[in-house]
């Protein structure tokens with residue numbers, strides 16, 4: 001989901017593994033020649049953005065040793081899964097109130113699907129995130145591994161996900177990737 005930490009956590013994982021890091025939203029901006037996703041939605045449309053997002057994911061899918069932070073909505077097009085499945089997919093599952101809090105802290109101007117001119121930013125972001133999540137949760141659940149911030153917090157004895165550092169989340173993601181790959185190898189042998 002938007003603001004779940006894909007870029008922050010993705011960069012740490014890439015560094016640990018010695019892989020390259022790519023952000024698909026940034027690659028779409030570069031290929032379209034418009035400096036922000038919000039402007040691409042405005043000048044063109046969401047559908048235009050989604051077509052370009054699929055092209056970027058297709059191009060990335062033939063590369064090796066990379067971590068990709070996808071756009072939060074990439075999961076909605078089945079064709080994107082055929083590209084993402086060339087690698088291992090991770091769902092960073094962050095409670096919606098934590099997402100809304102992070103997003104409200106920086107404002108919604110860069111997030112066209114959440115933006116509104118008036119009202120309490122936290123309440124509006126929370127309401128829109130809830131609606132988006134309801135539409136998408138089954139798609140996110142297609143990921144090979146789910147990294148749940150609530151579960152990490154429980155393991156660490158906290159009841160507040162906001163105290164979790166990006167490094168702790170990256171470590172959990174690496175452990176989940178290892179388990180997924182181990183199970184896959186056991187099924188093969």
Ligand SMILES: Nc1ncnc2c1ncn2[C@@H]1O[C@H](COP(=O)(O)OP(=O)(O)OP(=O)(O)O)[C@@H](O)[C@H]1O
Pocket residue numbers: 001002003004005006007008009025069072102106162164165166169
């Ligand atoms: N574990 C964390 N604890 C607190 N804040 C965090 C954590 N991880 C990321 N953030 C903050 O939340 C915001 C969103 O993080 P980030 O940009 O990594 O998410 P994203 O999933 O890439 O978002 P986007 O939808 O913009 O691509 C940033 O301001 C970031 O500093």
Ligand SMILES: O=C(O)C1=C[C@@H](O)[C@@H](O)[C@H](O)C1
Pocket residue numbers: 001002025037070071072073074110111112113
């Ligand atoms: O969740 C979404 O649909 C989006 C997430 C962002 O990463 C951008 O790809 C865009 O703002 C749409």
Ligand SMILES: [Mg+2]
Pocket residue numbers: 006007008023069
């Ligand atoms: Mg990002």
